[in-house]
Amino acid sequence: MWSYTLRRVLVTIPTVWAVTTVCYLLLHITPGGPFDGERKVSAAVLANLQAKYHLDMPLWQQYLYYMKSLLQGDLGASFRYADWSVNELVAHALPVSLTIGGSSLIISLVLGVVLGIVAALRQNSPIDYLVMLISNMGSAFPSFIIGPVLVLVFSILLKWLPSGGWDDFAVSYMVLPVALLTFINVSTIGRVMRGSLIEIMNSNFIRTARAKGLPMRTIVFRHALKPALMPVVTLLAPLAISSITSAVVTESIFSLPGLGKLIVNGAANRDYTLVLGLVVLVTFMTVLFNLLVDLAYALLDPKIRY
Amino acid sequence: MKQQNVLSVIAASVALALAVPGAALAAKVPAGVKLAATQELVRSNGSEPESLDPMVVEGVPANIITHDLFEGLTSTDNEGKLHPGVAESWKQTSPTTWVFHLRKNAKWSDGSSITADDFVYGIRRLVDPKLAAPYAGTFGIFFANGQDIVDGKKPLTAMGVKALDKSTLEVTTAFPVSYLPELMSNAQLGPAPKAVIDKYGKDWTKPGKMVSNGPFVLKEWQVNSKVVIAKNAQYWDAKNVQLTKVSFLPIEDQTADVKLYQSGQTDMTYEIPPGTFAKLKSDMPKDLKTSTILGLRYYSLNNKLPMFKDVRVRKALSMVIDRDLMAQKITADGQLPSYSVIVKGVNGAKPTTYDWATWPMAKRVAEAKKLLAAAGVKPGTTLNLSYNTSDYHKKMAIFVASEWKTKLGLNTSMDNSEFKVFLKKRHDGDYQVARNGWLADYNDATSFLALVQCGNTQNDNFNCNKKAEDLIEQGNMSTDPVKRTQLLTQATKMIMDDYPLIPVLQYTLPRLVKPYVGGYSLKNPVDRYRSKELYIIQH
Numbered sequence: 001m002w003s004y005t006l007r008r009v010l011v012t013i014p015t016v017w018a019v020t021t022v023c024y025l026l027l028h029i030t031p032g033g034p035f036d037g038e039r040k041v042s043a044a045v046l047a048n049l050q051a052k053y054h055l056d057m058p059l060w061q062q063y064l065y066y067m068k069s070l071l072q073g074d075l076g077a078s079f080r081y082a083d084w085s086v087n088e089l090v091a092h093a094l095p096v097s098l099t100i101g102g103s104s105l106i107i108s109l110v111l112g113v114v115l116g117i118v119a120a121l122r123q124n125s126p127i128d129y130l131v132m133l134i135s136n137m138g139s140a141f142p143s144f145i146i147g148p149v150l151v152l153v154f155s156i157l158l159k160w161l162p163s164g165g166w167d168d169f170a171v172s173y174m175v176l177p178v179a180l181l182t183f184i185n186v187s188t189i190g191r192v193m194r195g196s197l198i199e200i201m202n203s204n205f206i207r208t209a210r211a212k213g214l215p216m217r218t219i220v221f222r223h224a225l226k227p228a229l230m231p232v233v234t235l236l237a238p239l240a241i242s243s244i245t246s247a248v249v250t251e252s253i254f255s256l257p258g259l260g261k262l263i264v265n266g267a268a269n270r271d272y273t274l275v276l277g278l279v280v281l282v283t284f285m286t287v288l289f290n291l292l293v294d295l296a297y298a299l300l301d302p303k304i305r306y
Numbered sequence: 307m308k309q310q311n312v313l314s315v316i317a318a319s320v321a322l323a324l325a326v327p328g329a330a331l332a333a334k335v336p337a338g339v340k341l342a343a344t345q346e347l348v349r350s351n352g353s354e355p356e357s358l359d360p361m362v363v364e365g366v367p368a369n370i371i372t373h374d375l376f377e378g379l380t381s382t383d384n385e386g387k388l389h390p391g392v393a394e395s396w397k398q399t400s401p402t403t404w405v406f407h408l409r410k411n412a413k414w415s416d417g418s419s420i421t422a423d424d425f426v427y428g429i430r431r432l433v434d435p436k437l438a439a440p441y442a443g444t445f446g447i448f449f450a451n452g453q454d455i456v457d458g459k460k461p462l463t464a465m466g467v468k469a470l471d472k473s474t475l476e477v478t479t480a481f482p483v484s485y486l487p488e489l490m491s492n493a494q495l496g497p498a499p500k501a502v503i504d505k506y507g508k509d510w511t512k513p514g515k516m517v518s519n520g521p522f523v524l525k526e527w528q529v530n531s532k533v534v535i536a537k538n539a540q541y542w543d544a545k546n547v548q549l550t551k552v553s554f555l556p557i558e559d560q561t562a563d564v565k566l567y568q569s570g571q572t573d574m575t576y577e578i579p580p581g582t583f584a585k586l587k588s589d590m591p592k593d594l595k596t597s598t599i600l601g602l603r604y605y606s607l608n609n610k611l612p613m614f615k616d617v618r619v620r621k622a623l624s625m626v627i628d629r630d631l632m633a634q635k636i637t638a639d640g641q642l643p644s645y646s647v648i649v650k651g652v653n654g655a656k657p658t659t660y661d662w663a664t665w666p667m668a669k670r671v672a673e674a675k676k677l678l679a680a681a682g683v684k685p686g687t688t689l690n691l692s693y694n695t696s697d698y699h700k701k702m703a704i705f706v707a708s709e710w711k712t713k714l715g716l717n718t719s720m721d722n723s724e725f726k727v728f729l730k731k732r733h734d735g736d737y738q739v740a741r742n743g744w745l746a747d748y749n750d751a752t753s754f755l756a757l758v759q760c761g762n763t764q765n766d767n768f769n770c771n772k773k774a775e776d777l778i779e780q781g782n783m784s785t786d787p788v789k790r791t792q793l794l795t796q797a798t799k800m801i802m803d804d805y806p807l808i809p810v811l812q813y814t815l816p817r818l819v820k821p822y823v824g825g826y827s828l829k830n831p832v833d834r835y836r837s838k839e840l841y842i843i844q845h
Binding site for chain 2: 030031032033035036037038039040041042043044045048049051052080081082083084088089092093148151152155156159162163164165166168252253254255256257258261262265268269270
């Protein structure tokens with residue numbers, strides 16, 4: 001398993017290089033530059049700005065300059081946030097996104113699995129319909145509808161929680177965004193868990209276990225749960241990525257200083273270094289989460305060994 | 307001009323310059339108003355400031371904060387009136403020379419005195435090509451050698467600013483600039499703490515490192531979360547600063563902005579969402595504050611294109627757009643119809659208008675049809691209208707297209723692009739008709755005339771009227787404010803009669819402000835509300 005892990009980690013390097021290079025080229029061929037604004041800067045000021053950010057060099061030299069800095073762990077200076085380096089911006093935003101996205105993922109996983117199990121075991125019962133109703137609502141209503149409704153009820157009408165913003169990891173500011181992300185994630189996890197468990201419960205080895213007279217609890221938790229979790233585990237990597245690095249709508253609704261906001265602002269402002277820095281980060285995290293998922297498969301399925 | 311006339315004009319200018327109120331700018335708390343025990347304000351501030359370096363900032367949100375942190379030679383109050391800042395007095399000693407006398411008790415937040423050298427360093431820093439400040443060109447052109455320094459042709463030491471002694475600063479302008487005292491209220495042209503900048507480099511703007519000279523000092527800066535400033539005990543006029551703490555929240559989503567306000571987390575919104583003006587006005591009449599500002603919404607016509615070479619076509623397109631209807635029913639947020647590149651309230655030129663602006667619409671349409679026919683443009687011709695993705699701009703564009711369709715029979719193809727893509731098209735002249743907008747940098751007609759001057763960086767219409775250009779040049783060289791206004795107004799009329807662009811609306815800025823926030827004026831022409839003048843009323 002260690003050699004497999006090492007191999008996967010090594011594969012990350014060409015992956016990050018390829019993604020960064022493609023993204024680098026895409027950014028530079030996109031019309032509009034970082035210094036295009038409603039108010040056009042004069043040719044002299046533009047030349048000074050380009051020289052300051054090395055944009056006056058030929059593209060290939062800029063690329064080599066960027067890759068050299070990247071190898072040294074320097075993501076460069078942000079074009080949009082002139083007083084900050086991309087490293088500093090990521091260092092500020094990552095803990096926020098990890099806290100919001102991470103806690104919502106853990107809560108969604110626990111809730112989604114429990115609701116999925118309950119619904120699967122009571123298939124076609126009122127409780128199953130209720131779970132499915134919640135799941136479908138979570139999928140059908142977009143976050144930009146649920147979010148403002150949460151704000152309306154809990155912030156404006158009841159005045160229990162702040163409607164947005166961020167105050168040094170104060171829990172009250174996290175409740176609504178975590179609730180929104182959880183609601184969306186739980187609907188996906190719950191539905192997949194339910195479907196998967198129903199399928200497993202109808203399989204031959206469960207029928208055998210039942211025939212042997214094993215109690216339901218043992219059948220579910222000892223035999224059915226592990227294989228039923230496989231599709232949920234598969235889901236976790238994309239869910240983690242979307243909850244942590246690209247919860248753009250949630251961050252916008254609740255004005256959170258997370259990575260999603262940086263990515264959107266970076267792209268809109270043609271902040272080349274910021275976008276590339278975040279692309280590197282997201283690529284690393286994607287590879288990491290996928291690796292963790294693959295390792296989790298081995299724990300859940302004895303047929304899988306690395 | 308004869309020598310005697312020059313002297314009398316200088317004398318008049320000096321008298322005018324010295325006519326500024328002697329009293330310092332302060333939070334004017336009316337008699338009988340009881341102040342709240344806690345003087346803390348939370349302002350929603352649009353977007354994250356791109357910098358807190360006063361010379362580097364460009365956008366409105368960043369400018370709002372840096373103008374609380376730093377103070378220039380002069381200062382403007384929340385009604386846009388000029389007051390002494392670090393300079394307690396000034397005089398114009400020749401058409402292009404000004405002398406500013408700094409107050410002795412002006413200090414940096416670390417307790418050190420502010421000297422004329424701090425201003426020399428700050429102003430030179432703005433135009434330093436190494437700093438690459440976006441406003442280097444905008445403000446640099448006013449100073450002797452400023453443009454050449456920005457272009458890298460002359461050294462920084464050539465800049466038209468000199469410390470005569472520790473508390474006397476001499477400014478030499480490239481041409482007579484009668485509004486220089488107002489220009490000097492911009493923090494971009496203020497002092498900079500050299501020792502701190504040398505010590506920390508780019509990081510000097512971070513909390514704990516920044517030294518500033520305004521009514522407030524930087525306490526906290528969490529990117530995309532908040533900037534917190536606190537009252538500066540070293541500020542020369544600290545006794546008149548009521549607020550002890552101001553938090554600026556970068557809320558980009560206008561709906562989230564209003565929600566934060568409604569839930570009591572902020573005391574002021576930055577803007578309001580499009581289409582909510584009428585509802586907010588009826589729901590929260592005491593909170594909704596609307597001020598008319600020095601800004602123009604217009605459509606650029608690409609004067610380079612053969613189709614728009616004929617002034618009759620440009621005129622016809624402008625004539626049939628019903629600005630009143632657009633203001634009342636389409637944008638419906640209190641904006642004013644506009645027929646000139648100069649908006650109401652601008653100093654240095656009067657807004658011009660067109661004869662047809664008062665005609666009945668039927669007469670305007672008939673005349674426009676005649677003009678188009680004479681120019682050989684047939685009904686059914688298709689125009690291309692470019693705008694950037696925004697519901698507001700889309701609504702306006704659809705209205706304009708429908709005016710052209712229903713009144714002139716012209717078709718319009720809508721070209722909607724992402725903001726930066728759109729800007730590139732517009733700046734490169736890759737468009738026929740394009741949405742445009744402008745907010746004044748300073749209250750003078752030249753800030754708007756830049757939009758229509760030959761070869762100006764801001765001229766996206768690519769028009770040029772040489773005669774008008776001469777008048778603007780003469781106006782700028784004149785030291786007589788009355789004559790200057792006449793010349794610039796005449797130039798404006800001449801340019802507007804060429805129809806290089808289609809002015810439509812003058813900006814208003816509606817926002818929600820809690821009734822307990824005192825000092826908020828509806829007469830602020832450049833939407834720059836200094837926290838120094840605001841206070842919290844007991845509630």
